[in-house]
Amino acid sequence: MSLLNPRRSAGARRFSPLGLVEALVTPHGIDRYLELVNPMLTVRDLRAEVVDVRRQVVDGTGVDTRLTLRPTRQWDGFDAGQFVSVTVDIDGVRRTRCYSPANSQHRRDGLLELTVKAHPEGLVSQYLHEQARPGLVLGLSQADGTFRLTLPRPERLLLVSGGSGITPVMSMLRTLCDEGYRGGIVFLHYALSAEHVSYLPELRQLADAHDNVRLALAYTEQQLGGDLHGLFHASHLRDVAPWYANAQTYLCGPPGLMAAVRAHFDGRRLTDRLATEEFAPAPVAAPDADVSGVTTFARSAVTSDNTGDTLLEQAENAGLSPEHGCRMGICFSCTQVKTSGCVQNIRTGEISSDPDTEVQLCIHRAVGDVALDL
Structure with a gap:
């Protein structure tokens, strides 16, 4: 079939000008050539440019790398709580990791905020911690995931997080505040101590500025200063959100916290009141089947x-x-x-x-x- 006469029959597919150009530059695709001129000039690929980098020591040793990204025009936005996949080239190999945006879904400038915890064995997180600077271009996916605020918004909300799991629920809190949400919100976060809490100054600021928002901090090692102490216990929910059984709870945190909260909600037959998102893989149990071969x-x-x-x-x-x-x-x-x-x-x-x-x-x-x- 000639490209100059693409119609085979009345129902045949027509070549668009873009399709014609892409056919001519096969096998690489037009974006592979455009990136040689400007990595942010794309036809199909979704990418993001780093416009700001802030590194903050959170726990005395660990570092949060907070990235502000400007996505290309293909970006469709996200719902608070969802995640995106970020791709970087490391030693010639493309590596992809998932991160939850922490900003409000209503951010007016269209920028995206990701907070990356630099794990000692984290290939991508270490790369971003060491190499991220304004001008770096990353691969980006559209937002995905079912962990999101429901519509219409519930009358009351309990947001529970631990460690790095704070980012998707931080996005939820920021989104609700931007919307002028007037229902009751309790933000319950678990950390070893105050210096392990990301976004602590802003969390306090939001709680002070909105009389319907209560911030509750549970410290598992620090003995003073927190609203609660120790690992999760059902009494914590009764202390900070006694109405939680009739509200919607969103949970994201390490496996131990996730398992404990799930078990409590399951035991009270409140499973439908709990939405969860994993940010770390659950522990792998010993195999109960033959692994030979x-x-x-x-x-x-x-x-x-x-x-x-x-x-x-x-x-x-x-x-x-x-x-x-x-x-x-x-x-x-x-x-x-x-x-x-x-x-x-x-x-x-x-x-x-x-x-x-x-x-x-x-x-x-x-x-x-x-x-x-x-």
Whole structure:
């Protein structure tokens, strides 16, 4: 078919001018050429430029890197609580991680705020901590995730967070304040001590400026200064939000806090009143199924003896670099086709033996011989 005469029949697809240009620059795509002129000049790819970087020592040793980003025109915005995937090139390999915006969804300048905790073994977080500066261009995805404020807004809200899990609920609080929300809000945050609390000055400022917002800080190590002390206990909810059973609760934090709060809500048959978001993978239980055998990465012509590690870890230990993001089963960027064999979901324990099915490498381990189209 000639490109100059694209119509084959009355129902045939027409070539758009953009489609014609992209066909001519195949296989790389037009954005690969435009980025040589200006990385932020894109037709299809969504990217973001770092316009401000602030680094803050939060706990005496750990550092929060707060990035302000200017997305390209393709950005559709987000709902408070959702996450985005950020991609960086490290030593020639594209690495992707998920972060929750911390700003209000109503921010007027269209900029995006991410707070990245620099973990000692975090490849992307360490890169951003060391290399992020104004002008750096990052890959960005559209917002995703079901952890978001419902419409219409509930009459009362309990926001519970711990550690780095503060960012999505911080976005919720900022959004509600921007909307002039007048229902009751309790913001309950768990941390080792006051110096471990990100956004503490602004949290106090928002609570002082809005008479419907109560800030409650629970310190698990510091004995003085907090509203509550120790790990989560049901009495904490009764102390700061005695009405929580008739409200909507949003929870994001480390696995221990998440498990404790879920167990309490399940025990009181309030599961439908609790919305949750993981920011760290749950602990991996010891395998309860046979993990002998060999995993074959067919396209790469690589095999690996099964050890009980996740398929993603096995691939990396075998020298492969499959695409991945959150490493906890949220973003689906590590999904690959299992052509044969049996795998186990490390979070649910579910066993799957169907051939030619998609599996998330980060939350599945091999059970016996497994073949992947990777």
